[in-house]
Structure formats: C-alpha cells, structure tokens
C-alpha cells in the first residue's frame with residue numbers, strides 16, 4: 001500500500017494538483033512537496049492544506065537542476081517514501097541551452113539528470129520503496145499538432161545520447177521545444193533501464209498528456225508563449241487537450257494501478273489526450289534494451 005509520496009515540482013501545475021488528488025486518498029499519510037522556491041513552496045503547502053483539510057504536507061527543498069541540492073534533499077528526507085513522482089521540468093527556463101556545472105544543458109538537468117540522481121540516491125539510501133513515476137511526454141514520439149518533430153537518432157549509441165545531454169544533438173536553437181522531445185524520449189529509455197536494474201521497484205513513465213492550466217509555457221519567448229498558449233486554448237475548445245485535473249489523474253493512476261507495467265512508457269494512444277496506451281506498441285525502439293542501456297550509460301557520464 002502506498003502511504004507516502006515525494007513529488008518534485010510540487011508547488012504548481014501537475015505536481016501540485018497530483019498532491020491534492022493523492023491527499024483525497026485515506027491511505028496516504030504523508031506527501032513531501034519537493035520545491036526549489038521556499039516562498040512558493042510555503043504558499044503551495046498552505047493552499048493544499050486548505051483545499052484538502054489535511055495536515056500531511058511537508059516541504060522538501062530541492063532544485064533538481066543542481067546535483068548538490070538533490071543529494072542534500074535525499075539526506076534531509078526524514079524517512080523512506082513509498083512513491084516518487086519525478087514531475088519537475090518543462091522547458092528549462094530562458095537559458096535552457098546553457099550548460100550547468102555538470103556539463104548538461106539546463107533543460108536536460110531539470111527534466112532528467114537531477115531525477116536520475118534523485119532516484120538512484122534514494123534507492124541507494126533505502127528511501128524509495130515501491131514506485132517511481134516519471135513525467136513523460138507525447139513529445140517523445142513527436143507532436144505534429146505543435147510542430148514538434150519526432151526525435152530521429154542515427155545510431156542510438158552512448159555517444160549519441162551524450163549529445164542529447166549536452167545539447168550537441170540539436171543545432172543552436174532558441175526554441176525549447178526542440179530539445180524537449182529528444183530528452184523526454186531518452187528519459188523513457190532510462191526509466192526502462194532502471195526497471196531492469198531494480199526489480200523491487202515499479203518504474204512507470206507516464207505522460208500527463210497535453211494539459212492546460214499549468215505554468216509550463218511561462219518561460220518560453222513571449223512570441224512562442226503567445227502561440228503555444230493560444231494553440232492550447234483552441235485545442236481545449238476542440239477537446240484535443242485536457243485540464244490539469246485530468247493530467248494529474250494519470251500520475252495517480254500510474255502509482256496505484258498495477259496494470260501499468262514495470263518499465264513501461266504510457267501516454268495518449270492517439271493525439272494528446274484521451275485513453276492511455278503503452279508506447280512500445282506505437283514505436284518499437286522504446287523497447288530496445290540496448291538503446292535503454294545506452295541512454296542509461298550516457299547519463300552516468302555526467303554523474304560524478
């Protein structure tokens with residue numbers, strides 16, 4: 001039974017909404033809100049307590065783009081958790097292509113490197129017990145509706161995955177949606193590799209689907225932001241995207257429904273909303289164990 005959950009990026013959007021939904025479950029006794037901004041974290045905790053009438057939330061300071069902060073958070077976590085939701089992420093801020101001190105792009109650090117270290121360190125410390133869920137994205141298979149191309153790798157070698165980590169894979173771009181698809185693709189492969197290495201824990205990559213009402217586009221350039229938000233609104237009217245409650249529900253289902261299999265990547269079967277399905281059915285390379293291991297090993301090169 002899942003009694004405690006740690007959620008990264010829990011002060012806004014899908015992270016906060018999933019905390020609210022989890023608190024509706026009587027089995028849940030503790031929710032750690034992993035947040036980088038103390039002020040926003042405090043407000044989110046207060047808001048969640050008011051919304052749910054439950055006093056089960058605790059802030060865990062963590063900046064997933066900074067590995068020192070990630071390791072400190074693991075040390076600070078006062079007890080093992082049953083589940084981890086690796087949700088922090090998105091478009092990586094205004095300087096998404098800038099390298100961090102670990103040599104990866106900011107967008108990669110926020111979405112993947114920090115979570116890789118978090119999951120591995122929690123497991124090493126005996127502080128993760130049942131499920132690890134990663135916020136995947138349909139962008140991993142390309143999103144025609146939003147002009148995002150399907151990531152096309154030539155060799156899927158360790159070196160090619162390293163180029164996704166450090167940004168060399170894509171030409172210099174001002175558009176954060178260009179690196180986003182390849183890194184979410186790589187994250188799904190990394191999760192499958194982790195699933196084979198740690199059989200006692202269920203690893204699920206779950207896309208929340210195209211979700212409005214989050215802050216996800218706020219750091220894009222003003223023009224791109226205007227275009228993306230406008231497009232999302234039109235798509236909401238057309239029923240092609242959904243509200244944050246629906247997206248967060250996918251995380252909760254991923255944690256509690258054992259039909260979601262260890263190592264699987266789940267996202268919308270068609271388009272960006274609606275029924276969820278196993279992505280390996282749609283694109284076979286997601287189940288290629290060599291590619292999974294290469295993605296895993298590329299990440300290890302940046303962990304000191």
Ligand SMILES: NC(=O)c1ccc[n+]([C@@H]2O[C@H](COP(=O)([O-])OP(=O)(O)OC[C@H]3O[C@@H](n4cnc5c(N)ncnc54)[C@H](OP(=O)(O)O)[C@@H]3O)[C@@H](O)[C@H]2O)c1
Nearest residue numbers: 009011012013014063064065088089090210211214215216
């Ligand atoms: N919305 C969608 O349509 C969609 C679709 C597929 C996948 N996803 C994925 O779902 C996840 C959540 O997206 P969202 O739309 O809910 O975004 P959001 O509203 O922008 O929320 C992102 C959360 O992550 C936090 N965060 C960002 N950088 C961080 C860092 N370095 N350390 C710790 N926390 C950090 C943010 O904190 P601050 O408030 O401090 O910035 C915020 O709490 C992302 O991984 C995204 O890629 C979203």
